[in-house]
Amino acid sequence: MENTAFIALGSNIGNRYDNMAKAIQILTNHPGIQLVNKSSIYETDPIGYEDQDLFLNMVIEIKTVLNANELLDTCLKTEQELGRKREIRWGPRTIDLDILTFNHENIETEKLIVPHPRMLERAFVMIPLFEINPDIHISGMKKPLRACMVELQDKEGVRIWKQKNGEGGFEPIES
Ligand SMILES: Nc1ncnc2c1ncn2[C@@H]1O[C@H](COP(=O)(O)OP(=O)(O)OP(=O)(O)O)[C@@H](O)[C@H]1O
Numbered sequence: 001m002e003n004t005a006f007i008a009l010g011s012n013i014g015n016r017y018d019n020m021a022k023a024i025q026i027l028t029n030h031p032g033i034q035l036v037n038k039s040s041i042y043e044t045d046p047i048g049y050e051d052q053d054l055f056l057n058m059v060i061e062i063k064t065v066l067n068a069n070e071l072l073d074t075c076l077k078t079e080q081e082l083g084r085k086r087e088i089r090w091g092p093r094t095i096d097l098d099i100l101t102f103n104h105e106n107i108e109t110e111k112l113i114v115p116h117p118r119m120l121e122r123a124f125v126m127i128p129l130f131e132i133n134p135d136i137h138i139s140g141m142k143k144p145l146r147a148c149m150v151e152l153q154d155k156e157g158v159r160i161w162k163q164k165n166g167e168g169g170f171e172p173i174e175s
């Protein structure tokens with residue numbers, strides 16, 4: 001599998017843990033996608049549109065034979081399968097899948113922008129990403145990632161909810 005991508009997951013409707021677990025399952029059931037790593041799960045205050053419930057957020061690393069467009073289509077299809085409805089911008093969602101990086105490519109089409117244009121300012125993305133790849137280089141970053149992290153980690157609103165536990169993954173703890 002020649003391509004490496006980092007994907008951010010977020011959920012703040014229904015059983016947030018199950019939504020994320022199911023999204024990972026659907027993605028990795030795809031014969032062209034292999035899960036390489038996943039972060040801990042964080043509970044985060046909503047950003048952008050604040051009058052909504054707390055999110056769970058995490059980041060996964062995958063390897064894939066899909067190209068970036070095919071991966072986006074797979075992510076959008078997975079969101080739909082899990083009942084995602086697009087209503088309020090930055091509003092509540094059963095599952096959100098954002099492609100953060102795809103190899104070291106810069107992509108700018110009508111459907112897809114990579115690296116994700118808002119990732120660097122989002123602690124709910126950068127903290128889990130940094131956890132699984134502190135050395136990642138993201139084009140557009142003006143400072144080393146470690147320097148960006150000092151500022152982001154000072155921000156409130158991102159708390160560990162379920163620590164990553166080695167190879168085994170996570171136990172469901174939310175009913
Ligand atoms: N890197 C990317 N990852 C996922 N979707 C992207 C990306 N770049 C552009 N898009 C486009 O964004 C569209 C809308 O995505 P979505 O509704 O999930 O936005 P959002 O999550 O509300 O906001 P944000 O983009 O700020 O996270 C998708 O249909 C997709 O075509």
Ligand SMILES: Nc1nc2c(c(=O)[nH]1)N=C(CO)CN2
Nearest residue numbers: 010044045046047048055090
């Ligand atoms: N904490 C948090 N806030 C958000 C999130 C998210 O995943 N987590 N997603 C948004 C739209 O992409 C808008 N705001």
